[in-house]
Amino acid sequence: MNSSELQNKISAILTPELESRNWFLVDCKVNGGTVQVFVDSDKGFTIENCATISRFLEGELDKEFNFSSSYSLEVSSPGMGKPLKVLRQYRKYAGRKVSVLLNDGSRKEGRLVSANDNGILLEEIKTEKKKQTLLGQIEINFNQIKSTTVVVEFK
Structure with a gap:
C-alpha cells in the first residue's frame, strides 16, 4: 500500500469515529515508516483524546493488515504554530x-x-x-x- 492509499484508508476509517465524538481530522502524513495523524475539536484536544484515537486507529488498521509491525503511529493535535488546514x-x-x-x-x-x-x-x-x-x-x-x-x- 503506497502512502497516498494509506492516507485515504486512515481518513475513511477515522472520519466516522471522529464525527461521533464531535472531533475532526486536520491532516494525515505518511513518511517512510511513520504515520502522523493530526486531530482537533472545537473545544480543544487532550492527550487522552490522542491516546483514544491512537488505540482505535491502530486496532482498525491491524484488522486489515499487520500495521503495528510495519508503521509507527503518532496522533496529536496540530498545535498553535501550525497553519490552519480545514x-x-x-x-x-x-x-x-x-x-x-x-x-x-x-x-x-x-x-x-x-x-x-x-x-x-x-x-x-x-x-x-x-x-x-x-x-x-x-x-x-x-x-x-x-x-x-x-x-x-x-x-
Whole structure:
C-alpha cells in the first residue's frame, strides 16, 4: 500500500469515529515508516483524546493488515504554530488574530471575523511601532491563501 492509499484508508476509517465524538481530522502524513495523524475539536484536544484515537486507529488498521509491525503511529493535535488546514479550524479560531500568507507572497494580518466554504472575512490590522490601525474588512478566497496561522497574543 503506497502512502497516498494509506492516507485515504486512515481518513475513511477515522472520519466516522471522529464525527461521533464531535472531533475532526486536520491532516494525515505518511513518511517512510511513520504515520502522523493530526486531530482537533472545537473545544480543544487532550492527550487522552490522542491516546483514544491512537488505540482505535491502530486496532482498525491491524484488522486489515499487520500495521503495528510495519508503521509507527503518532496522533496529536496540530498545535498553535501550525497553519490552519480545514474550514472547521478557521471557524474555531474566529475572533482570533491571524497571519495570512497569500499566493502572491503578500501577507495580511488581522482578526478572523468568519469563514465559509469559499474563504474568510478578515478585519485587517496594520501594526507600526506598537500602534495598531484598523484598515477595514476584506474577503479572501481560499484559492488565494497559501497559509494561515494563528498569532499568539500576550495581554
